[in-house]
Amino acid sequence: xxxxxxxxxxxxxxxxxxxxxxxxxxxxxxxxxxxxxxxxxxxxxxxxxxxxxxxxxxxxxxxxxxxxxxxxxxxxxxxxxxxxxxxxxxxxxxxxxxxxxxxxxxxxxxxxxxxxxxxxxxxxxxxxxxxxxxxxxxxxxxxxxxxxxxxxxxxxxxxxxxxxxxxxxxxxxxxxxxxxxxxxxxxxxxxxxxxxxxxxxxxxxxxxxxxxxxxxxxxxxxxxxxxxxxxxxxxxxxxxxxxxxxxxxxxxxxxxxxxxxxxxxxxxxxxxxxxxxxxxxxxxxxxxxxxxxxxxxxxxxxxxxxxxxxxxxxxxxxxxxxxxxxxxxxxxxxxxxxxxxxxxxxxxxxxxxxxxxxxxxxxxxxxxxxxxxxxxxxxxxxxxxxxxxxxxxxxxxxxxxxxxxxxxxxxxxxxxxxxxxxxxxxxxxxxxxxxxxxxxxxxxxxxxxxxxxxxxxxxxxxxxxxxxxxxxxxxxxxxxxxxxxxxxxxxxxxxxxxxxxxxxxxxxxxxxxxxxxxxxxxxxxxxxxxxxxxxxxxxxxxxxxxxxxxxxxxxxxxxxxxxxxxxxxxxxxxxxxxxxxxxxxxxxxxxxxxxxxxxxxxxxxxxxxxxxxxxxxxxxxxxxxxxxxxxxxxxxxxxxxxxxxxxxxxxxxxxxxxxxxxxxxxxxxxxxxxxxxxxxxxxxxxxxxxxxxxxxxxxxxxxxxxxxxxxxxxxxxxxxxxxxxxxxxxxxxxxxxxxxxxxxxxxxxxxxxxxxxxxxxxxxxxxxxxxxxxxxxxxxxxxxxxxxxxxxxxxxxxxxxxxxxxxxxxxxxxxxxxxxxxxxxxxxxxxxxxxxxxxxxxxxxxxxxxxxxxxxxxxxxxxxxxxxxxxxxxxxxxxxxxxxxxxxxxxxxxxxxxxxx
Numbered sequence: 001x002x003x004x005x006x007x008x009x010x011x012x013x014x015x016x017x018x019x020x021x022x023x024x025x026x027x028x029x030x031x032x033x034x035x036x037x038x039x040x041x042x043x044x045x046x047x048x049x050x051x052x053x054x055x056x057x058x059x060x061x062x063x064x065x066x067x068x069x070x071x072x073x074x075x076x077x078x079x080x081x082x083x084x085x086x087x088x089x090x091x092x093x094x095x096x097x098x099x100x101x102x103x104x105x106x107x108x109x110x111x112x113x114x115x116x117x118x119x120x121x122x123x124x125x126x127x128x129x130x131x132x133x134x135x136x137x138x139x140x141x142x143x144x145x146x147x148x149x150x151x152x153x154x155x156x157x158x159x160x161x162x163x164x165x166x167x168x169x170x171x172x173x174x175x176x177x178x179x180x181x182x183x184x185x186x187x188x189x190x191x192x193x194x195x196x197x198x199x200x201x202x203x204x205x206x207x208x209x210x211x212x213x214x215x216x217x218x219x220x221x222x223x224x225x226x227x228x229x230x231x232x233x234x235x236x237x238x239x240x241x242x243x244x245x246x247x248x249x250x251x252x253x254x255x256x257x258x259x260x261x262x263x264x265x266x267x268x269x270x271x272x273x274x275x276x277x278x279x280x281x282x283x284x285x286x287x288x289x290x291x292x293x294x295x296x297x298x299x300x301x302x303x304x305x306x307x308x309x310x311x312x313x314x315x316x317x318x319x320x321x322x323x324x325x326x327x328x329x330x331x332x333x334x335x336x337x338x339x340x341x342x343x344x345x346x347x348x349x350x351x352x353x354x355x356x357x358x359x360x361x362x363x364x365x366x367x368x369x370x371x372x373x374x375x376x377x378x379x380x381x382x383x384x385x386x387x388x389x390x391x392x393x394x395x396x397x398x399x400x401x402x403x404x405x406x407x408x409x410x411x412x413x414x415x416x417x418x419x420x421x422x423x424x425x426x427x428x429x430x431x432x433x434x435x436x437x438x439x440x441x442x443x444x445x446x447x448x449x450x451x452x453x454x455x456x457x458x459x460x461x462x463x464x465x466x467x468x469x470x471x472x473x474x475x476x477x478x479x480x481x482x483x484x485x486x487x488x489x490x491x492x493x494x495x496x497x498x499x500x501x502x503x504x505x506x507x508x509x510x511x512x513x514x515x516x517x518x519x520x521x522x523x524x525x526x527x528x529x530x531x532x533x534x535x536x537x538x539x540x541x542x543x544x545x546x547x548x549x550x551x552x553x554x555x556x557x558x559x560x561x562x563x564x565x566x567x568x569x570x571x572x573x574x575x576x577x578x579x580x581x582x583x584x585x586x587x588x589x590x591x592x593x594x595x596x597x598x599x600x601x602x603x604x605x606x607x608x609x610x611x612x613x614x615x616x617x618x619x620x621x622x623x624x625x626x627x628x629x630x631x632x633x634x635x636x637x638x639x640x641x642x643x644x645x646x647x648x649x650x651x652x653x654x655x656x657x658x659x660x661x662x663x664x665x666x667x668x669x670x671x672x673x674x675x676x677x678x679x680x681x682x683x684x685x686x687x688x689x690x691x692x693x694x695x696x697x698x699x700x701x702x703x704x705x706x707x708x709x710x711x712x713x714x715x716x717x718x719x720x721x722x723x724x725x726x727x728x729x730x731x732x733x734x735x736x737x738x739x740x741x742x743x744x745x746x747x748x749x750x751x752x753x754x755x756x757x758x759x760x761x762x763x764x765x766x767x768x769x770x771x772x773x774x775x776x777x778x779x780x781x782x783x784x785x786x787x788x789x790x791x792x793x794x795x796x797x798x799x800x801x802x803x804x805x806x807x808x809x810x811x812x813x814x815x816x817x818x819x820x821x822x823x824x825x826x827x828x829x830x831x832x833x834x835x836x837x838x839x840x841x842x843x844x845x846x847x848x849x850x851x852x853x854x855x856x857x858x859x860x861x862x863x864x865x866x867x868x869x870x871x872x873x874x875x876x877x878x879x880x881x882x883x884x885x886x887x888x889x890x891x892x893x894x895x896x897x898x899x900x901x
Contacts, residue, residue, distance in 0.1 A: 299649055436866075457502065
């Protein structure tokens with residue numbers, strides 16, 4: 001549609017067709033006050049604050065042409081009543097007046113009316129200092145009120161809408177922003193209106209109350225102080241806060257946050273605008289889950305003496321680590337050393353961790369903790385990630401997004417909003433999985449394949465695509481593709497359709513739509529990954545058949561656990577490849593191999609950075625107890641740290657700088673927000689300090705010769721020095737320097753600006769740190785991709801398929817100290833109503849799960865929509881010992897009700 005030109009207060013403005021008057025005026029630098037309007041929500045015209053005079057060219061009924069005056073200009077017919085600017089779209093030749101006496105009278109009246117029941121408690125209100133009501137009252141309100149204070153209505157306050165959000169009814173102006181956000185953006189219709197007249201109020205409609213993982217955003221967009229956060233309530237005034245930009249490390253989205261600090265203490269966490277990542281929203285885990293930075297922290301190095309961990313200086317602790325690593329390497333070789341690093345660490349930490357271990361001669365490096373359900377490093381999400389220029393907020397009509405075996409709300413909450421947005425803007429959202437998820441409600445097509453039928457489903461799409469004439473030229477250099485194509489050629493599409501339980505025509509239509517799309521996106525999560533690498537490889541083949549793999553907004557996004565799992569893989573924290581997926585000549589041990597080798601005496605020293613395997617795995621506890629030397633660097637005195645010989649206090653994400661690579665391979669920089677607690681140091685500094693100390697240890701020789709570490713190679717002053725080395729030496733990271741990251745834009749044009757007195761968005765922060773850089777997909781660089789064809793095999797034929805269920809609120813140690821801990825459920829197993837009826841099981845009954853390796857007794861939670869033959873186990877909960885029964889990423893179990901004697 002062509003652009004539209006209109007006049008606002010004498011200023012001629014040209015805007016896209018469909019723009020409302022409020023936004024058109026803002027583009028011209030003209031302020032129209034609003035309360036209920038928000039640019040991310042549908043306009044409703046509830047508050048009437050944006051009333052303006054509007055006129056349109058008068059049309060001659062006979063000629064249907066504009067009537068002209070004596071000067072040849074269109075005659076403007078002003079509408080008899082004021083119009084709400086947020087609900088009125090612009091039209092050619094429209095004239096808008098925002099400063100006439102009639103408009104000012106209406107604006108003063110609206111504000112006077114709103115203030116009749118609003119308490120004058122700005123000195124204690126959390127919104128004070130960033131409140132649109134304050135600003136609009138000063139700019140557009142009356143000097144005095146005509147209403148009698150004694151007629152003011154009083155309500156009970158505060159009203160708990162949930163554990164996280166409080167409502168002050170006297171402050172509420174009933175703009176409906178919170179209700180509309182939950183309905184339109186979060187797809188959690190848990191808020192609503194109740195009563196009428198002066199008793200009209202916001203209520204929670206859900207059980208438990210305000211049941212949404214995005215509830216904190218309602219406090220941001222509330223234009224008054226009616227909704228407040230229980231985490232920040234009465235803690236500080238906003239003008240006392242120093243705002244520091246960081247990147248969230250609690251899931252793979254990499255949301256842009258601002259930590260609002262006062263005297264080095266965290267007061268609140270706020271969203272920082274980045275349209276391509278999290279827009280202006282964050283989930284409640286990111287908002288409330290950062291209290292760990294000041295809870296139960298390690299503050300000084302500890303060394304074990306006479307069986308007890310005692311505080312020592314950094315110099316002494318580093319000497320013990322260097323001496324022991326040197327001695328063990330000299331006696332038993334580099335292969336006797338092993339290290340695990342967690343996915344919350346920065347790229348700088350991870351790079352130096354693997355660098356030092358490899359310089360010492362060890363390839364026994366992994367991320368994560370292992371266990372029966374451990375999976376190999378995911379490469380597909382790196383090789384075929386969407387390319388530079390990707391911005392999911394721009395995808396709509398012409399896009400097909402295929403989500404396979406993922407639960408975005410639990411695995412990466414903001415991706416739920418991003419994928420919903422694609423469907424809302426006219427794109428096709430296909431959600432395929434073994435079980436229902438919340439994203440199903442937004443899907444244009446829901447596919448429910450049979451248990452263990454997901455590989456047949458994706459192979460069916462591939463087969464249909466090939467039969468439709470898709471050219472596999474992009475797959476010619478993929479090792480293993482010919483084997484897959486040969487297998488597909490020997491299988492009928494009808495057989496694949498029967499194996500997954502879907503009609504042939506449905507597979508053909510889905511494949512056709514995917515190939516014909518202007519943009520194609522594939523997202524997969526834990527459920528898909530647990531089926532084995534073959535499923536991700538088949539999705540990769542489908543993406544390559546589209547011919548758009550690696551282009552902007554086209555590619556594969558793998559939802560991995562942890563905030564920097566992709567960075568850990570790409571920095572080479574794995575036993576089989578170095579930085580940038582460069583293969584190693586000799587493969588080392590993964591986490592499970594390390595536990596086995598330690599118990600056998602082959603691995604003598606274990607270094608843990610940001611992981612706590614002893615908390616969940618009996619094999620890890622036994623291995624750490626058997627090892628000759630264990631060093632742990634962490635934020636907390638974990639179960640693993642209690643078994644260590646040396647414990648080194650690490651700085652949190654808030655206490656250091658670093659870069660992180662999210663699920664889309666977008667590298668973003670996080671700033672230091674506060675001083676480290678006690679003597680804690682950033683992980684990269686700890687590793688570099690160990691290396692420097694190793695270089696000075698006089699012991700040398702042994703099975704691998706002298707220590708190859710030199711002081712000159714480990715002289716890093718700031719984190720930017722490590723990032724510069726990564727850019728120089730890690731394939732694919734060329735040019736990813738701190739300076740380049742800082743020069744990548746501001747994240748959008750709706751961000752919270754302190755010089756914007758209207759605050760259209762409520763309280764969010766503009767992005768001054770850049771929006772990050774998306775790395776080029778490796779597949780577009782001609783790199784060799786390999787299909788293994790590996791699938792998850794079952795140990796036996798027990799009747800039920802046990803799937804791990806990922807929960808956003810689980811036993812994650814980073815939730816300590818936060819109000820989210822009250823939302824973490826007790827251990828349980830989820831059973832479908834059909835299976836529960838057959839076994840006479842009701843919610844709350846204790847049941848025994850039995851596998852080929854053991855058994856586990858837990859309460860049952862019966863749900864209506866889980867398909868028969870599947871049970872879910874939230875393995876991340878603190879009181880669930882999933883390793884006792886798991887035989888692999890997927891486990892066959894039998895289930896029986898425990899009858900109490």
